[in-house]
Amino acid sequence: METLLLNREDVGENARMDEVIVAVEEAFAAYQHGNVQMPAKSYIDLPQYNGDFRSMPAYMDAGDWDAAGVKWVNVHTDNPENHDLPTVLGTMIYSDPTNAFPLALMDGTTLTRKRTGAAAAVATDHLAVAGASSLGIVGAGIQSHTQLEAISVVRxxxxxxxxxxxxxxxxxxxxxxxxxFDIRGGSIGEAASCDVLSTVTPVESPIVDHEDVGEHTHINAMGADAPGKNELDEEIVTNAKLVIDDYEQCT
Structure with missing residues (x-):
């Protein structure tokens, strides 16, 4: 047996966004049906480097086949400026559950970007108004790119x-x-008034005010992925309909 080594180009070419969206939706469904083991991600905080590491294992029983893997990923906010590296880097190990043989070692950075965008697209597809045609994005880092690429598939x-x-x-x-697309820079308030809003920032204090959000705006709060992080005004969180994928991880 051989282990496939898949670099950024391999993952980028073969993980097509429309197919990633379907895969993520099916994985969410499998999890809700109890066919997935997915412990909450664990963190190693590195404040001296303004960053952290996350370990994210999972196993899914998909009937005719099953799969297991773990992603080792980071968020180092100073990387672009200080090291000419992406803020998020990742490596994915994909294993055969029957014997634990590593089937593939692949670039997890591209996978993370695509999966994050696809998760927002799945939520948008099920929860945003059918005729949504405007998208606001807060945070113009690399994650913002796959937000647009994925959400434009479903709306x-x-x-x-x-x-x-x-x-x-x-x-x-x-x-x-x-x-x-018809794209322009704007304020957070202008972005929040769109039909769909995706926030992809690492902030720990709310930056989106409840008065700026439109009556039917659907929000993908993607940046609040760790304790202490919060992009949304408290009134937004307490008044909105909240839909989550995992209770333990979310709380």
């Missing part, structure tokens, strides 16, 4: 408002997608 997105305190990040985002 006919025409207008995009991107908010970020880094003007250069907004400009780069517009350069990439400006020919395909």
């Amino acid at each position: 006919d997105i025409e207008t995009v408002v991107v908010a970020d305190k880094r003007a250069d990040a907004v400009e780069r985002f517009i350069e990439v997608y400006g020919d395909e």
